Amino acid sequence: MDITKITGAQAVLESLVAENVDTIFGYPGGAIMPIYDALYDYSNVVNHILVRHEQGAIHAVQGYARTSGKVGMVFATSGPGATNLITGLADALIDSTPLVCITGQVASHLLGTDAFQETDVIGISMPVTKWNCQVTKAEDIPAAIAKAFYIAQTGRPGPVLIDITKDAQFGEMEFSYERCTKIRSYHPKPEVNKQAVEAAALLINQAKKPFLVIGQGIMLSNAEKELLQFAEKSGIPVASTLLGLGAFPNNHPKYVGFLGMHGDYAPNIKTNECDVLIAIGMRFDDRVTGDVSRYAKQAKVIHVDIDASEINKIIKADVPVHADAKDALQLLTELVSEKEHTAWLQEFKSAKEMEVRTLQESAALLQSEELKMDEVIKMVSKITNGEAVVVTDVGQHQMMTARYYQYNKTKSNITSGGLGTMGFALPAAIGAKFGAPEKTVVAIIGDGGFQMTLQELGTILQSKVDVKIIILNNRFLGMVRQWQQLFFEKRYSFTEMISPDFVTLAKAYDIEAAKIETRTDLEDALLKILNHKGSYLLEVMVAKEENVFPMVPTGASVSEIRLN
Amino acid sequence: MEKTVTVSVFTENSIGMLNRITIIFTRRHLNIDSITASESEMKGVFRYTIVLRTTLEKVNKVIGQIEKLVDVLKAFVHEESEIVHQEIALYKIRTNTLTNGDVERVIRENHARILTVDPEFMVIEKTGHVAETQLLFESLKPFGILEFARSGRVAVTKPMKELSTYLKELEQLS
Numbered sequence: 001m002d003i004t005k006i007t008g009a010q011a012v013l014e015s016l017v018a019e020n021v022d023t024i025f026g027y028p029g030g031a032i033m034p035i036y037d038a039l040y041d042y043s044n045v046v047n048h049i050l051v052r053h054e055q056g057a058i059h060a061v062q063g064y065a066r067t068s069g070k071v072g073m074v075f076a077t078s079g080p081g082a083t084n085l086i087t088g089l090a091d092a093l094i095d096s097t098p099l100v101c102i103t104g105q106v107a108s109h110l111l112g113t114d115a116f117q118e119t120d121v122i123g124i125s126m127p128v129t130k131w132n133c134q135v136t137k138a139e140d141i142p143a144a145i146a147k148a149f150y151i152a153q154t155g156r157p158g159p160v161l162i163d164i165t166k167d168a169q170f171g172e173m174e175f176s177y178e179r180c181t182k183i184r185s186y187h188p189k190p191e192v193n194k195q196a197v198e199a200a201a202l203l204i205n206q207a208k209k210p211f212l213v214i215g216q217g218i219m220l221s222n223a224e225k226e227l228l229q230f231a232e233k234s235g236i237p238v239a240s241t242l243l244g245l246g247a248f249p250n251n252h253p254k255y256v257g258f259l260g261m262h263g264d265y266a267p268n269i270k271t272n273e274c275d276v277l278i279a280i281g282m283r284f285d286d287r288v289t290g291d292v293s294r295y296a297k298q299a300k301v302i303h304v305d306i307d308a309s310e311i312n313k314i315i316k317a318d319v320p321v322h323a324d325a326k327d328a329l330q331l332l333t334e335l336v337s338e339k340e341h342t343a344w345l346q347e348f349k350s351a352k353e354m355e356v357r358t359l360q361e362s363a364a365l366l367q368s369e370e371l372k373m374d375e376v377i378k379m380v381s382k383i384t385n386g387e388a389v390v391v392t393d394v395g396q397h398q399m400m401t402a403r404y405y406q407y408n409k410t411k412s413n414i415t416s417g418g419l420g421t422m423g424f425a426l427p428a429a430i431g432a433k434f435g436a437p438e439k440t441v442v443a444i445i446g447d448g449g450f451q452m453t454l455q456e457l458g459t460i461l462q463s464k465v466d467v468k469i470i471i472l473n474n475r476f477l478g479m480v481r482q483w484q485q486l487f488f489e490k491r492y493s494f495t496e497m498i499s500p501d502f503v504t505l506a507k508a509y510d511i512e513a514a515k516i517e518t519r520t521d522l523e524d525a526l527l528k529i530l531n532h533k534g535s536y537l538l539e540v541m542v543a544k545e546e547n548v549f550p551m552v553p554t555g556a557s558v559s560e561i562r563l564n
Numbered sequence: 565m566e567k568t569v570t571v572s573v574f575t576e577n578s579i580g581m582l583n584r585i586t587i588i589f590t591r592r593h594l595n596i597d598s599i600t601a602s603e604s605e606m607k608g609v610f611r612y613t614i615v616l617r618t619t620l621e622k623v624n625k626v627i628g629q630i631e632k633l634v635d636v637l638k639a640f641v642h643e644e645s646e647i648v649h650q651e652i653a654l655y656k657i658r659t660n661t662l663t664n665g666d667v668e669r670v671i672r673e674n675h676a677r678i679l680t681v682d683p684e685f686m687v688i689e690k691t692g693h694v695a696e697t698q699l700l701f702e703s704l705k706p707f708g709i710l711e712f713a714r715s716g717r718v719a720v721t722k723p724m725k726e727l728s729t730y731l732k733e734l735e736q737l738s
């Protein structure tokens with residue numbers, strides 16, 4: 001009997017179809033040409049988006065994965081193609097984003113010979129992937145891809161890389177595909193320890209001032225509804241980390257703000273006043289904790305995380321709950337008593353009012369005609385009703401957006417949190433739109449970060465993706481300048497920036513664009529770009545030397561948060 | 565407080581495991597004193613024995629990161645009192661330097677043994693803890709040591725729980 005054989009390259013595509021992949025971001029090159037040749041026949045099944053740089057591809061799939069909740073898929077060639085992925089892999093690992101990257105590799109007989117475009121991508125990517133492997137035989141391709149998809153999206157999600165040699169892509173094999181559902185040495189779904197949850201519930205029920213801090217884990221485990229039920233039943237105030245924004249509606253009465261270095265006054269101060277701190281799906285990043293030795297020392301800490309190595313890593317948990325957030329929240333909600341905590345919640349509200357008043361006073365003192373970043377963000381938030389997908393880069397505009405955009409929808413905040421990768425926003429916004437085509441996607445970017453990956457305007461041009469780009473131009477690398485002002489005696493070492501004419505630049509890519517400099521133009525300009533069909537770039541000239549406050553200086557305790 | 569600890573890691577037999585494990589130490593600026601790897605009592609399961617000086621707090625966090633590796637089955641940290649361990653050392657010396665009768669004394673006193681005698685050189689083997697293999701090294705030094713090699717530590721634990729029991733527990737988890 002005739003058994004039809006297919007090539008390794010075709011097996012790659014067949015395997016991806018079996019994993020329901022419908023969108024791939026990539027860039028071809030010598031060592032991945034057989035896969036691109038096979039892709040030519042699958043263009044009606046999978047949508048491949050040609051980026052302008054591999055870093056653009058990986059940030060795009062990060063955006064895609066985070067809005068869609070699906071695994072992002074990247075193709076890149078060997079050597080420089082693969083090394084250009086490294087920043088994105090590191091970003092996805094620290095921000096728990098599920099990705100599968102397939103890189104081409106030189107033929108297996110050339111491995112280790114310094115062949116053209118050969119690099120040790122397995123060695124280089126090992127510390128920045130959840131798992132990686134090299135495939136040198138066509139018949140090993142389906143199992144490697146199955147394993148990759150299983151690992152990327154289970155447990156604490158993360159990026160995975162498969163390096164496939166050119167001879168494996170050309171080789172022939174009999175194709176069959178079996179999804180991976182189990183690996184002996186890998187246990188992604190811990191069973192909830194009932195006793196631990198009971199102990200947590202007991203602490204919560206006795207607490208006078210319980211405080212709930214949530215992270216991206218809520219969204220990764222699709223536990224938004226369970227979180228809402230828990231917060232409403234227990235009456236506990238909820239604050240969010242940077243990556244957790246959107247997991248709990250920001251217009252909810254129990255929501256008390258954004259945690260950390262540039263977070264809100266109330267949740268930072270109250271961290272050191274609560275009696276029980278319930279942390280769910282967050283990892284006590286140093287930007288959240290400030291000085292760890294003075295963080296929530298008075299409180300009993302309950303820490304729920306799916307990643308066992310996060311528990312007791314930074315903050316010792318009195319009640320560790322190694323579990324998926326959804327499972328733990330369901331059980332916890334059954335066990336907690338119904339409460340209001342009205343007086344405690346009022347303390348947050350008073351602190352919030354104090355913060356708003358102080359910030360207004362500081363602004364009034366300046367009496368500046370210049371536009372401020374927060375005005376722009378508040379206006380975007382108002383016009384989009386807090387329901388857009390907002391993608392930010394890294395720096396002052398990122399903190400301002402986190403502070404002033406009212407995230408009312410889950411999976412709507414896409415930013416580079418742990419790694420702080422400048423240049424993330426533009427490509428991530430492109431991917432975010434592919435992941436959530438029905439949503440308005442707004443990329444808010446600084447003048448510095450925009451110029452790190454602006455070549456992706458070419459991807460927008462070619463793929464006709466609808467992304468609204470707002471550049472907040474303060475002619476400085478603002479966050480570094482702020483630190484230079486506060487901690488380096490205003491020695492503005494290489495932070496002033498001269499930029500090209502962004503409007504002309506956008507028009508060269510056939511993207512509508514405008515620039516505004518005054519407050520009176522703001523609302524009309526934003527309405528215009530947000531109602532425009534298709535991509536639009538708006539450059540907003542903002543104050544040169546605005547600072548982001550509140551601020552917890554490095555090494556200070558969260559209770560030492562400065563309002564000015 | 566820093567102390568000598570032994571880390572045992574049980575893994576699947578996949579390419580690059582040694583690298584995956586050691587970069588976890590590198591990232592935390594921890595220096596490994598010795599490392600050995602070989603197949604364990606279970607076919608296909610490899611055992612790494614890593615010795616280093618650090619604090620228990622630090623090493624416990626390292627264990628968490630090692631166990632997070634997809635191909636790692638289980639990792640343990642042991643203090644000196646919890647294990648039985650051994651190293652092996654080989655000493656190559658000129659045959660003629662020991663013909664005056666001292667060879668017998670050195671071998672006897674150190675409970676060492678001669679592996680081979682060649683007209684030009686001989687190889688002495690000694691197993692024991694580092695202090696013991698080092699003592700023999702010092703005794704042989706006056707005769708001139710041509711080559712010396714000492715292995716990393718191999719260790720088994722004192723508790724009676726077997727690896728297969730851990731593996732069964734892991735099987736039940738998934």
